[in-house]
Amino acid sequence: MPRQSDSGTDALSIDSAVVRDLLVGFVRNEVRKVGFERVVVGLSGGVDSALSAAIACAALGPANVLPVLMPYRTSSSASEADARAVCAHLGLTPTLVDISPQIDAYFEGFPDADRGRRGNKMARERMTILYDKSWAHHALVIGTSNKTELLLGYSTLFGDMASALNPLGDLYKTQVWALAHAMSLPAAVIDKAPSADLWEGQSDEQELGFAYPLVDAVLYHMVDERRTRAELRALGFEDEFVEDIGRRVRLSQYKRRPPIIAKLSARTIDRDFRYPRDWGT
Amino acid sequence: MTVTGAPPAETTVLPPAPGPQATTAGPPGDGTDVVVTLAQIAPRLGDVAANLERHLELIADAESGGAALVVFPELSLTGYFLKDLVPDVALREQADELLRLAAASESIDVVAGCVLESDDARFYNAGLYFSGGRIHHVHRKVYLPTYGLFDEARYLAQGDRFRSFAAPLRVAVPPRPWTAGMLVCEDMWHPTAVGLLARQGIELFICPSASPGRGVVRGHALGTARSYDSMTRTYAQLFTSYLLYCNRVGFEDGISFWGGSRVVGPDGRLLDDPAGDDDCLVTHRIDLAAVRRARIANPLLRDERHDINDAETERLRNRRALD
Numbered sequence: 061m062p063r064q065s066d067s068g069t070d071a072l073s074i075d076s077a078v079v080r081d082l083l084v085g086f087v088r089n090e091v092r093k094v095g096f097e098r099v100v101v102g103l104s105g106g107v108d109s110a111l112s113a114a115i116a117c118a119a120l121g122p123a124n125v126l127p128v129l130m131p132y133r134t135s136s137s138a139s140e141a142d143a144r145a146v147c148a149h150l151g152l153t154p155t156l157v158d159i160s161p162q163i164d165a166y167f168e169g170f171p172d173a174d175r176g177r178r179g180n181k182m183a184r185e186r187m188t189i190l191y192d193k194s195w196a197h198h199a200l201v202i203g204t205s206n207k208t209e210l211l212l213g214y215s216t217l218f219g220d221m222a223s224a225l226n227p228l229g230d231l232y233k234t235q236v237w238a239l240a241h242a243m244s245l246p247a248a249v250i251d252k253a254p255s256a257d258l259w260e261g262q263s264d265e266q267e268l269g270f271a272y273p274l275v276d277a278v279l280y281h282m283v284d285e286r287r288t289r290a291e292l293r294a295l296g297f298e299d300e301f302v303e304d305i306g307r308r309v310r311l312s313q314y315k316r317r318p319p320i321i322a323k324l325s326a327r328t329i330d331r332d333f334r335y336p337r338d339w340g341t
Numbered sequence: 342m343t344v345t346g347a348p349p350a351e352t353t354v355l356p357p358a359p360g361p362q363a364t365t366a367g368p369p370g371d372g373t374d375v376v377v378t379l380a381q382i383a384p385r386l387g388d389v390a391a392n393l394e395r396h397l398e399l400i401a402d403a404e405s406g407g408a409a410l411v412v413f414p415e416l417s418l419t420g421y422f423l424k425d426l427v428p429d430v431a432l433r434e435q436a437d438e439l440l441r442l443a444a445a446s447e448s449i450d451v452v453a454g455c456v457l458e459s460d461d462a463r464f465y466n467a468g469l470y471f472s473g474g475r476i477h478h479v480h481r482k483v484y485l486p487t488y489g490l491f492d493e494a495r496y497l498a499q500g501d502r503f504r505s506f507a508a509p510l511r512v513a514v515p516p517r518p519w520t521a522g523m524l525v526c527e528d529m530w531h532p533t534a535v536g537l538l539a540r541q542g543i544e545l546f547i548c549p550s551a552s553p554g555r556g557v558v559r560g561h562a563l564g565t566a567r568s569y570d571s572m573t574r575t576y577a578q579l580f581t582s583y584l585l586y587c588n589r590v591g592f593e594d595g596i597s598f599w600g601g602s603r604v605v606g607p608d609g610r611l612l613d614d615p616a617g618d619d620d621c622l623v624t625h626r627i628d629l630a631a632v633r634r635a636r637i638a639n640p641l642l643r644d645e646r647h648d649i650n651d652a653e654t655e656r657l658r659n660r661r662a663l664d
Contacts, residue, residue: 286428320595323490326556326564331596332490 071280074235076242080115083227087119090225091200093341098199100126102190102220103146103154104257105139108228109204110146110249111240115227116202118243122151126199130186133160139257145246155193159185179258183219191222200224208233211279212305213312214268220256221315232276270301278305374628375510375519378403378411379602381616381623383591386420389430389455393418393438396453397445399622404449406624409510411451414549414589414602415482415526416466418455421551422593427496431458434476439469446471450510452587454525454549456497457481463498468523468549470508478506480523484531490553490596493527503534505541519629521545526552529572539580540647544607544632546576550588554599554618566599570615578609581635581642583627590618607635 091099099116103109116125129143147154163182167173173181190201203223207230209215228236233254240250254264254272265271278297281287282305287295292302314320318330327333380399384392396413403411415421418438419430432438432455442453450472457467457479466482481500485493508521522538522545529535529548538546556564569586577584583606590600603615604625612625636642 323553323555323596326489328490328555328595 071285072232072234072276074231074238076239079231079235079239080118080243083115084119087116087202087225087227091120093338094200096198096200098124098126098197099202100128100190100193100197100199101202101204102186103127103129103143104204105136105142105146105249106252106254106257107240107245107250108206108236109143110245111236111243112202112204112226112228113146113152114150114240114243114245117150117152124199125150125152126193126197127152127154128190128193129154129156130159130189131156132163132182133158134260135257136255136260138252139255142246142249142252146249149246157189159189175259179256180216180219182258183216187219187222194224202227203229205229206231206233206236208272208276208279210316211283211312212268212275212308213315214264214308215315217315232279233272234276274301275305278302279309282306283309373630374626375409376407376624376626377585377604378406378408379585379587379604379616379623380411380413380417381587381590381600381602381619381621382413382417383589383598383620384414384417384420386593387423387426387430388420389418389432389438392420393441396442396451400442400445400449400451403622403624406622408449408624410508411449412547412549412585412587413451413453414587415468415551416454416456417549417589418453420593421589421598422596423456424492424496427456427464428458431456431464433458434479439476442469443471443475446477447474448511450477450508452523452547452549454551459498464496465500466493466497466525467500468525468547470506470521470523470547472509472511477509478504478523480504480525482525482528483534484527486527490555491527503528503537505538505543508545508547519545521547523547523549526550529569529576535576535580539582539642540645543580543582544629545627546580546582546584548573548584548586550586551598552588553596555596563599566601569601573603573605574609574611577605577607578639579641581607581632581639583607583632587623590620607632608638 091097097120099120101109101113101116103113113125113127127147129140131140144154159182163178163185166181167178193199194201201223203226205215205221205226206228210229215221231239237250255262256264268275278292278301281292281295282302289302293299321328321330323331380403382395382399396417400411423430434457442451445451450470452468452470454466454468457465459465466485468480468482469476470478483500483503485497485499487494503522505520505522507518509518520542522541522543524534524538524546526549552565552569554563554565573584573586583604585604587602588600589598591598600618601615602623604612604623604627606612616623
């Protein structure tokens with residue numbers, strides 16, 4: 061692990077009480093000002109969705125949080141058990157939608173599809189279910205993507221990245237862990253190895269090739285502190301690693317932006333037609 | 342980058358190998374004339390290394406085409422819509438990249454654009470004039486558009502002067518240097534800036550630009566292209582000077598740049614149709630004799646009443662002081 065920067069002994073440490081209050085206020089404000097009371101959240105059994113659900117519960121009350129479990133037949137049974145444990149802990153009643161029938165029906169026509177393609181399809185299937193529940197229950201979809209995965213592009217565009225509001229998008233994975241601890245979420249959910257669970261045995265850190273504390277540290281110094289390559293080297297990060305992470309951030313930039321529009325007129329949406337998002341509230 | 346000196350057939354375009362100058366750049370004058378080339382390129386956004394190589398290639402092309410000056414568009418080394426990339430692509434005056442460009446200016450003058458970083462970490466949208474192997478003149482863009490689709494003042498520092506300078510234009514061995522001044526894109530939209538340069542003596546306006554195309558509903562041509570057409574002709578004619586307008590082409594984040602680079606003579610007439618929106622070199626011969634003729638026909642600069650301008654400006658300044 062590289063040395064810590066001179067900006068603090070532990071740059072990524074957060075004041076959990078302050079962050080919790082801010083995020084709870086954020087959810088309450090963003091949901092209510094657009095005329096909603098309820099949210100829907102997809103629970104995977106992982107720590108991110110558990111934390112989003114917990115924040116939503118604190119903001120709106122458990123009665124206004126609709127958790128949806130959407131396993132595929134190869135999803136780990138432990139994931140579902142963990143998701144149910146989170147629901148029990150938060151006082152939520154989960155809805156279960158098995159996505160196996162529609163996924164299998166679709167890929168019958170494309171039997172050669174690799175697991176990446178199947179995983180993306182599953183993530184987008186879940187998105188359509190959440191947005192269907194959103195309509196059915198007049199509830200906004202609450203996001204679960206953390207800053208680490210958003211910066212690395214380690215998520216599915218229009219799949220798990222899709223949401224109406226995302227309380228976790230500015231928290232690195234290690235900060236998600238810290239906040240989840242502080243909010244007393246079940247230890248089993250926090251302590252297990254992170255996984256997108258898109259195929260059997262999938263592990264984030266194995267797939268990414270590095271551990272979250274390390275990548276969070278380099279991202280923090282690159283993105284938040286805008287350290288130069290030389291400074292990162294002096295902090296103890298290896299050039300190759302820094303280059304790899306920088307490349308991932310650059311190459312996934314398109315995922316963090318709305319679809320590109322060809323400029324024709326004097327006022328182009330998202331370019332020089334720029335009202336606040338709150339314009340309609 | 343689709344074109345390396347092989348743009349569509351157009352008389353204004355330089356072939357890759359040195360071609361007969363007289364046909365591409367007009368008839369030679371009496372030793373008062375020089376050939377200038379506008380490098381209407383599409384810089385790669387944020388890729389200084391690739392853009393530098395492209396500059397060096399085209400400088401060599403322009404030089405072998407007999408040009409005394411090659412002008413690149415605004416922010417030609419970096420691309421335009423940089424946003425948070427500004428500090429990442431910024432160069433100090435001593436930067437290797439600029440030294441390499443300077444080295445390429447031993448026998449041809451070069452105007453290129455970059456983000457120039459000062460000692461106190463300010464970032465300027467700068468037009469650099471290289472000549473004789475060094476940076477000969479720097480213009481830091483004064484008017485940073487920050488409205489509509491533009492965000493320059495969020496990222497960049499404002500320049501604070503408009504200065505004319507002696508442009509050596511070394512190749513043709515002119516009888517003397519040309520008096521030149523630089524206006525970078527939005528600077529042109531402020532006639533006071535143009536007037537200030539003219540007052541210091543001017544024969545050659547050098548105008549690098551990164552003008553996005555927009556306003557398609559207003560008629561056949563893009564609205565911005567029409568505005569620049571009218572400005573470039575008007576300035577050249579009113580100040581009886583040549584005007585080199587080098588706009589970029591290509592796309593950045595869905596926004597297109599319309600090109601249309603052109604040389605306007607001191608009588609306000611384009612030397613040829615403006616370039617299209619292709620990556621190309623535009624080459625013309627310009628002649629101090631034409632400046633002289635225009636000033637004989639229209640002695641506007643001779644008749645300019647700077648004293649009235651000064652007196653009235655002083656009066657307005659004093660009145661403001663009393664407010």
